[in-house]
Amino acid sequence: MYNELSGPPIDWIAPDQLTDLVDRWLPVGKGKERCVDALIRLVRALPAEEQATRGLAWLADLCIHDDRVTVDQSWSSNDWLKEIRAAxxxxxxxxxxxxxxxxxVVAGNSGLAHFST
Structure with missing residues (x-):
């Protein structure tokens, strides 16, 4: 067993090897805040270009279903959306x-109101 507390955490998975599976997983995660946060944890480990393209599309797919916002905010969604703004x-x-x-924002997320048009 490896003591992770004595150094940086071990990357048990390579996020880039999971990206092809995300499209199959999205229907299961739609509308669930915990799934939004799980996706963001995965996407944050990807290159900026992939975060800004695939990651953004995946997040929108999890948060919006049938043109209705089902998750307006999760624990990490606001921070991540602000982080990728330049990308x-x-x-x-x-x-x-x-x-x-x-x-x-229209669905009630006041934390992003400053970024809304």
Whole structure:
């Protein structure tokens, strides 16, 4: 057994090896805050471009179902959306980011109101 407290944590999985499975997992996680946070933990380990493209699309898919917001905020969603703001602009997904943020704010997420248009 390895003592993780004496050094950096061991990466037990390689997030880039799981990305192809996420699309199959999304229907199970829709509308569940804990699943949003689990997705963000995975996506944060990916390169910025992938976070700004696939990660953003996945988050929108988990939070919005049939044009209705089912998760307006999770423990880590606001922080992550703010963290990737520059990356979405750089990688051309700012309109999608803005649409998601605006929808979350309209649904009651006041923590992102400053970023809403």
């Amino acid at each position: 979405v602009e750089e990688h051309g997904t700012l309109p999608e980011w803005q649409t998601l943020v605006d929808a979350l």
